[in-house]
Amino acid sequence: MLIVRATKKLLRLAGPPTVRDDDRGTTLLGPWYATVLFWRPRVVLLVNEVTLLPVLLPLAPAATLASRIAEEISAVLTAHQAPVTFIDLERLHMQTVELGATANRSVLGVMTEFVRLAEIHHHDDPTVDLVELAVRLAATPCSPLYGRNVSPDRELTAMLQAIAT
Numbered sequence: 001m002l003i004v005r006a007t008k009k010l011l012r013l014a015g016p017p018t019v020r021d022d023d024r025g026t027t028l029l030g031p032w033y034a035t036v037l038f039w040r041p042r043v044v045l046l047v048n049e050v051t052l053l054p055v056l057l058p059l060a061p062a063a064t065l066a067s068r069i070a071e072e073i074s075a076v077l078t079a080h081q082a083p084v085t086f087i088d089l090e091r092l093h094m095q096t097v098e099l100g101a102t103a104n105r106s107v108l109g110v111m112t113e114f115v116r117l118a119e120i121h122h123h124d125d126p127t128v129d130l131v132e133l134a135v136r137l138a139a140t141p142c143s144p145l146y147g148r149n150v151s152p153d154r155e156l157t158a159m160l161q162a163i164a165t
Contacts, residue, residue, distance in 0.1 A: 002094040003031040004069065005102045010036045010044065013062045019100035027093040028086070028163065029053075031100075032073075033107045037115060039122060043130065046073070047111045049104060051159055052145060052152040053080075054114050054137040056130040070094035076134050080156055086163065110142050 003025035011017060013036060025031055030050045037043040042059035046069065057072040059065060070091050077087045102108055114137050121133055138153040149155040 001025045001096045001098055002027050002069065003098055003100055004046070004066070005031055005033045005049075005100045005104070005107075007033075007035040007102055007108075010034050011099065011101070013042075013059065014065050015099055017100045019098040021100065021103050023098070023100065025093070025098070027090055029090060029159075032069075033102060033104070033111055035111055035115065037118065037122075043118075045111060045114060045118065047107055047114060048152075049107050051155040052107070052110050052142050053156050054118075054134050054152065056118065056134045058130070066097035066099070069097055072130075075131050076138075077156075079131050079135050080138065080153060082156070082160055083164070086160060106144050110144065113142075114140070 003019055003023055006014060029048050032046045032048050034044055034046045036059055037045055044057050044059050044065065046055040053076065055073050055076045057068060073094065074087050074091055117137055117140060118133060121128060121136060139151050141150050142152060145151060145155050149158050
């Protein structure tokens with residue numbers, strides 16, 4: 001089960017919370033946080049709680065958002081050259097998606113910075129591919145990662161190497 005902790009703005013569009021605050025899900029990457037970017041068309045920004053890896057996907061249609069999250073996370077993991085076996089295992093655990101309210105202020109702060117950076121990139125090139133933009137954002141240094149691997153892309157690589165050993 002994949003847990004997506006959504007902001008109030010996104011919960012109003014995608015549906016009410018269906019999970020408790022202490023649920024962690026069954027994915028290896030853990031919970032994801034999500035917010036909506038009011039671009040045309042609207043976009044959802046997901047940020048992984050553990051690695052701070054960003055993922056972007058179209059919001060519309062909001063009713064099918066939960067069923068499309070696994071595919072977009074998989075696309076970004078593929079772009080970061082994650083092993084196929086890892087991606088397949090994550091997809092298996094992401095077949096069920098539950099929405100919850102946000103609970104980690106640190107991740108919300110990182111998500112706010114990603115929103116600002118994404119808007120700058122989007123303003124410069126409105127046709128930028130969402131996977132490409134997510135990969136660019138993943139190279140951003142994030143203060144919660146300074147003591148470890150500095151940026152989400154490096155944190156993901158370190159996590160994948162730790163799992164492989």
